[in-house]
Amino acid sequence: MATWLLLCCLIASSLAAAAAGDGGNQVYIVYMGAVPQRASPNLLQESHLRLVSTVLKRGRRAGSVVVRQYKHGFSGFAARLSEVEAAALRRKPGVVSVFADPVYHLHTTRSWDFLQQAAVKIDAAARRRGAHKPAAAAADPSSSSPDTIIGLLDSGIWPESPSFNDAGFGPVPGRWKGVCMAGDDFNSSNCNRKLIGARYYNESDVRGPSQSGGGSPRDDVGHGTHTSSTAAGNAVAGASYYGLAAGTAKGGSASSRVAMYRVCSEEGCSGSAILAGFDDAVADGVDVLSVSLGASPYFRPDFTSDPIAIGSFHAVAKGVTVVCSAGNSGPAAATVVNAAPWILTVAATTIDRDFESDVVLGGNNSAVRGGAINFSNLDKSPKYPLIDGAAAKESSVSDAESASHCEPGTLDSGKVQGKIVLCNHSEGDTSKVVKADELQSAGAVGAIFVNDAERSVATTYLDFPVTEVTSAAAAAIHKYIASASQPVATITPTATVTEYKPAPVVAYFSSRGPSAQTGNVLKPDVAAPGVNILASWIPTSSSSLPAGQKAASQFKLVSGTSMACPHVAGAAATVKAWNPTWSPAAIRSAIMTTATQLNNDRAPMTTDSGSPATPYDYGAGQVHPTAALDPGLVYEAGEDDYLHFLCNYGYDAPKIKLIAASLPDGFACAANASAALISDLNYPSIAVSGLGGKGGSRTVTRAVTNVGAQEAATYTVAVSAPAGLNVKVTPTKLEFTKSAKKLAFQVTFSGGHDAAAKKGAMSGSITWSDGKHLVRSPFVVTS
Incomplete structure (x- = not known):
């Protein structure tokens, strides 16, 4: 692997303590929750400056210490402060959190063909079991509406790549509010009807002129070009890496538009830039955000001090689906990152x-x-x-x-x-x-x-x-x-x-669950190809060319959950294009409940060590892009659901009121709020901890919404459970009508006669079917 990829795989995250002047000041992020209703961006900017001026020593001006402001998707700013000034701001009314600006790192064709071929084989197996392939699967899922916009927070983009040619694209959607920023070796003409937006966040503005990179949307790492072409690149015939992996390279949603937010350089990805990217992307009008970066699993910031958790929460609240990589710290357990329940978290698998x-x-x-x-x-x-x-x-x-x-x-x-x-x-x-x-x-x-x-x-x-x-x-x-x-x-x-077998298998480097933060939410959510992925790349120097080659390859083979993430982002954009009114939760549900767990030998998936794969390895399974277009039922969840999750996570009502855009009068966390109740979040998977041995029991509630073509539909349940665990679903039949589109059910887990002998996680699944759709939810229960 190249040196940069090794660094990505390590995901070595650290708190940045960049000096700014002679006072030992460093950059802090001041997070102030949702944008207040009827507050204009200008008013917010002024209020931020007034707030920071109240803690500054005489002679220091607010305008000289504030380096970034967030005013669209959420409220806050980044500023060079002393530790004393930061502590003073933490005590100010309206401030959710103040934390040192962290540096995150990147989590770093055939893959889409493999997904399609595997889907055909899996669907054939499903039909033999009595289910049917959805009608939508007959179409090419990459040929979606051209008005879907995928944004990427990454290392920039190489606009000259053929993956971003705009031939055949119509006018840029009128709802697009973004810009094409000029910078080093980049101007507005580098954008087109395919690459419709590009922004960058110059690190020298925050950390001083000694910081290299970041002065342009242009990619000088390669990572952002690779991920964006994987998500939405045009079909490019004759692609290869110096003759290897030859074929047609294409993105998962080739008709989608691309918007790049360069938040990373070779030094890493600062939290203040990540938040700025989220803030701008929401205001610009993206539909899906692909984020192939994250913190180290050994540095676990709280949700209110994690830039990705903060930015994604407010993006999802605005209707933007956020897809993130799970991390490259596998195969060790409890290494998954980006595990907030409003994020669609992606593990990595091989292809054939x-x-x-x-x-x-x-x-x-x-x-x-x-x-x-x-x-x-x-x-x-x-x-x-x-x-x-x-x-x-x-x-x-x-x-x-x-x-x-x-x-x-x-x-x-x-x-x-x-x-x-x-x-x-x-x-x-x-x-x-x-x-x-x-x-x-x-x-x-x-x-x-x-x-x-x-x-x-x-x-x-x-x-x-x-x-x-x-x-x-x-x-x-x-x-x-x-x-x-x-x-x-x-x-x-x-x-x-x-046609290599077996495939897919879970990659050794892919981070595993359970989440150390959210043990009662099953993470990762889903898996996608992330090993040896061919996609667009930046030109390389002649010294790194193979003998006899006169020109650098326009494509490169790269591995990481970084590569898996844009596969799912492309699939999410396609689901959004086919179902434009669906919420981020519905899109996530469609992708998770239609995922597959079989390999191309039609046997259960394994890890690459040969051991059986579990939901802690791959979540709901390998993404199945065509089936996700017509899932039958979806598990809906909105901002209120996530706020109650925060109650159960341990936040109090005053803090939650700051985080949320609006709350009903009298909002309060339940008196019995606890981590155990997180299991009741209306998620497409189920995680229950602390069940206990024989006699232990836990009941969780879920609700599903009928999104199938038939308003009158009857679904029956099938349960797959391991020995030692009793699983009861009530009711066992759901009858949807025109007036009853959303129905609830309960799942009771209890220890069987040999439960005392069971240690560790017990996993299985609950599948609803109407004879056409299979709506599968994995579960993991620990004693």
Whole structure:
């Protein structure tokens, strides 16, 4: 992987303490909740300045310390303050929270074809079970209304990419209020009828002139160009990465418009810029926001000090669907981020494409299957001496284990020169790319990394012949080395393999549930392709081109939940285009309840380690874009539902009144508000904690709204539950009519006779069906 992607995968988040002058001041965000009714942006700006002036020392002007103001979707500002001034503002009436400006990091074709092909196979299996494919699925879901607008908070965009050509697009929708900001190497003519808006938030304005990047909507990282083309890029024939993954690259909602909000640079994504992006996107008129970035799972800000939670809450309240990446800190449990219940949170899975690069052994020319991206020019015949790292240990190095992992400084260059070196690789090692560079510098002709966890993610090594094999495959290589007096081998250049099985599997890096903040809301929500995704990229320098290539590829293969997020954003835009009056909750529900849990072997999905996947890995399952257009029933939720969630989360009524745009007179949190009642949020999935053993019981309530073509419809329920858990749904039949479009039901979970023996999470599902639609809700119950 490129260095920037490794940084993205680490998601190392820290609080920014940028100095501004000589007083030790730093940037703080002052969040003041919803915009008051009948308050104009100008009035808000003035009120912000007046407020901050009340805590400043004589000689400091409010206009010189306030660096950003939020006045459309919500109220607040960012300012350079001392710790004392920030503390004083926390005590002011009307202030929800004051927190140091955090720096978040990016969570960093065939994928859409795979989703469509998989959908056909899954639908065929569903028909055999007595259900039917929705009529809408007969159409191409990417051919939606051209008036749907997808906004992205990301690293910018490369407007010259063919993915953003506006040929065939009509006039920009009249409701669009955004702008195309001029900046470094970017002007208004770079926008068009496809790329209709571009904004940037210059970090030097906030953190001083020493901060690079951010002075233009133009992408100098590549991440934003990749995600925006994945969500809404045009169909581009003949796309490939130097011949690999060849085909037509296209976005999930190719007819949608794109608006880029550059909130990230190579240094990261500041919270103050993220909030500004949300604020502007709401005012500009986007329909869907794709946010492939987040905090570290080990830095868990409260909802009122998390820029993504704050911005997305107010965006959803304004009718904007917000889709976020789940994070790249898997496979450890409880690492999912962006877990607020108003966010659609996305995990990452593989697709049915592999990048195969084999090891051919001497003797009988047997091939050991491996995978990576290299453009090897080695001879096809196995004639290169083969040695493992431990045997090439530098004599002064005592640590044979480090040498077997080919850690820098542990190998004797004389022993590896002209040879292919076999290296173990584990989590926590020096990066494979660094190891490969060291081996190449020492004169090795190639390398083989034994790597179980990351095998499914194709690392790019360009001209240096490197491949990666599993430990099971490596056993054959070790056996050959031990048995041959002069072991030799070769490494084949990468070849693209399609219809690879099994797929999808949950990627090792994809962050897992349960959420440390919202254990009674099941997260992530859904999974989508996020491994080796081909999409548009920025031009690269000639020094990084493979041998014989004269021009940089316009496309690149990248992995991360960053890549999964825009797949779901594209699907959400399509659902919105087909159902323009639907709320963000209805769109989320449609995507979740129609998700699939089978792979292309028609077997239950697994993780890439081979273990059975659970809702903590993939939420409701793999997104099924066509079925989501006609889900039958949806679970609705609005701002009031989320406010009651905040009550149960622990906020008091005065704070909630500041957060909300408007509340009924006399609004109060229930006297029995508690975290356990979060399970009653009308969510498309169910999470219950603290059930207890035998005799323990918990009942939750849900309501579904009929959005099918038939007003009169009867749905019956089917329950799939594990041993040790009793699940009862009441009633077992829902009869919808013209006057009864929304009906409620209850689910009671109780411990069975062997519940005491059950530890950990127990998962299953509740599925409503009218013979045409399957409306599935996963559940997870912990004792």
